[in-house]
Amino acid sequence: xENKVKLSEIISFLGEDVIQIHGxxxxxxxxxxxxxxxxxxxxxxxIHQNNSNAKQIAESSKAKLIISSLQxxxxxxxxxxxxxxxxxxxxxxxxxxxxxxFFIQTHNEGIHPSAVIDAEAKIGKNVHIGALCYIGKCxxxxxxxxxxxxxxxxxxxxxxxVQVFQGAILGTNGLGCxxxxxxxxxxxxxxxxxxxxxxxxxGANCSIAKGSFSxxxxxxxxxxxxxxxxxxxxxxxxxxxxxxxxxxNGSVKIGDNTTIYSQVIIRDQAFVGKNVIIGMGSVVTKDxxxxxxxVGNPAxxxxxxxx
Numbered sequence: 258x259e260n261k262v263k264l265s266e267i268i269s270f271l272g273e274d275v276i277q278i279h280g281x282x283x284x285x286x287x288x289x290x291x292x293x294x295x296x297x298x299x300x301x302x303x304i305h306q307n308n309s310n311a312k313q314i315a316e317s318s319k320a321k322l323i324i325s326s327l328q329x330x331x332x333x334x335x336x337x338x339x340x341x342x343x344x345x346x347x348x349x350x351x352x353x354x355x356x357x358x359f360f361i362q363t364h365n366e367g368i369h370p371s372a373v374i375d376a377e378a379k380i381g382k383n384v385h386i387g388a389l390c391y392i393g394k395c396x397x398x399x400x401x402x403x404x405x406x407x408x409x410x411x412x413x414x415x416x417x418x419v420q421v422f423q424g425a426i427l428g429t430n431g432l433g434c435x436x437x438x439x440x441x442x443x444x445x446x447x448x449x450x451x452x453x454x455x456x457x458x459x460g461a462n463c464s465i466a467k468g469s470f471s472x473x474x475x476x477x478x479x480x481x482x483x484x485x486x487x488x489x490x491x492x493x494x495x496x497x498x499x500x501x502x503x504x505x506n507g508s509v510k511i512g513d514n515t516t517i518y519s520q521v522i523i524r525d526q527a528f529v530g531k532n533v534i535i536g537m538g539s540v541v542t543k544d545x546x547x548x549x550x551x552v553g554n555p556a557x558x559x560x561x562x563x564x
Contacts, residue, residue: 261286262359264322264341267301270358271343274351279331280341287322289360290352296320303352304329315342324348324355364402381417395428398455412450412467419453422483424462427451431466431489433507445469447489454478460485460501476513494531512547534562 265284268275291300302320304311306328315323316334322341323329331342345351364385368374372390380386381398387405395409398417403409407421410428421427433445449468453475459465460483467473468490475481476494482501487493491505494513499505503521511517512531523529523541530547539556550559 260360261288263287266359267322267355268343270355271345271351274345275343276327276346277344278341279335279344281339285321290356291318291320301352301355303348305349306347315340324351369405375411387423393428404461410451410467413453414450415453416455416457416477418455419457419459421459422461422463425459426464427453427459428467429464431469431507433469433489449473449490451475454495457481463487466491482519488525500537532562532564 263284263286268278287299287301289300291297291302296302296318298319298321300320301322301324302318303324304314306326308314311325311329312332315325315329316332322343324343324345325348326346327344329342329344335342366383366385368386369388371388372386372392374392375394377394378392379396381401383400384397386392386403389406390403391408393409394411395413395415397415398419400418401415402420404421404423406424408426409415413428428451430447434442435445437443447467447469449470450472451465451467452472454477456478457475458480460481462483463481463485465473465475465487466489471490473487473490474492476497478495479493479497481499484502485499486504488505488507490508493511496514497511499517500519502519503517505523506525508526509523511529512533514531515529515533517535518537520538521535521541527541528544530545532548533545534550535541535556536552538554539552540554541551542555545551548562550562551557552559
């Protein structure tokens, strides 16, 4: 069943983010957000604030409701077509907020019958745990969504409003080891835990190891895309973004608000500062100071990050 929302509900939700509204205030229902270049009368269309063809897009859109910045004039054609134009400072941010508020599929709280839950697990309120999950001796906070086929091992602490997607494994033993005099390998013990702070998202098929003696830490608000590997004793600050198929080796430290693009590899014990951007495919072999952009293999300084 499609979600539906009324124009009046959207206006109320946006509140002070609305700069101006043009067109009729007659209430009507909307059933989603239009795909790019595929506008529909019953779905919301939007125009990025940096789009140079904003007026043309607005006038050619089939949508009855359009979200735009002030660069779009409420032209005679828009008036004639009876379109409603809601103008905001940052349409990109606003359309994301609308989508998350009204159109994201919600999950009912509760544990699927096929999930295996350790008797010593501590599970908070309003938690959804999907099919075929394994939940060990761990702590899961309030309002978390654990999708199907997720494994959360012993010693893991998951805070509130965390979402873990299909196939992710949290709290594995890392493969820290060393060679003895006879060249045979000796595994290093993993006696630490894994701490996942509030509002984190962990993508499908990620693997995050617990620490050796101290905890691996995923900082508040961080988002990790699918197929990422995070080794033991890594520490991520707040609001770190890691996109798909990236690898952090043991004891890497990442500062707040840093962005790591796809297929990046970071060597063990490297330090990456705050507000750093690392370009896709980079191989990081040395420490990176705060507020810099690095790219390449091996990764090198490109320029300052002034954002």
